[in-house]
Amino acid sequence: MDTDGFWELIERSALRADTPDDRLRWLTDRLAELPAAEIMDFTLRLDELRRRADSHLLWGAAYRICGGLCSDDGFHYFQAWLVGLGRDGFERVVRDPDELAELPAVQRLAGRALRDWAEDEWPSWEELDYVADEAYERITDGSEELDVVLERHGHDVQLTPEPSDERWNPRDPAEVVARFPRLARMFPVPPVETPPAGWAFRSA
Structure with a gap:
């Protein structure tokens, strides 16, 4: 499956199902074929x-939208949502x-608690x-786990964010406005605070 084939599945799932759970079932069924x-x-x-989506810059945007509730796991799941x-x-x-700021899914969240x-x-x-994983288990009757097979083939799938670009303070209004002028208007930043140590961008 090349990148075009991957995107075709992702986008067809949005057309064939109304909810995230329905999309997951549709994708699992298609992959199992x-x-x-x-x-x-x-x-x-x-x-x-x-x-490709693993950057401190994008993590800061996710942090802003989610009102600061964006740990490393949260950003990992945000990346999957972005693919979706x-x-x-x-x-x-x-x-x-x-x-x-131009995406309807984000616009629907602005101004709401x-x-x-x-x-x-x-x-x-x-x-x-x-x-x-579920599709692979289905076609192999659970005889092997997908992550084990991938590892055996030399594929190290990234399980947590590992951004390497510049770190910055997403709680600083000036920083946020400079990087995300549209998001800053939609999701206003409170007065500047010092981020807790290792807040969401993990220490090196």
């Missing part, structure tokens, strides 16, 4: 896209994280990580 090598490729393509938006949205945001967000509105899609 493919050879094992194609299921492995799906995981590798997802990992490649995650690495489809190729066009993903490419736009990777080029410029402030493009998140976090407690009022429905579960399927959160910019997080942890379960996308598991569809390939």
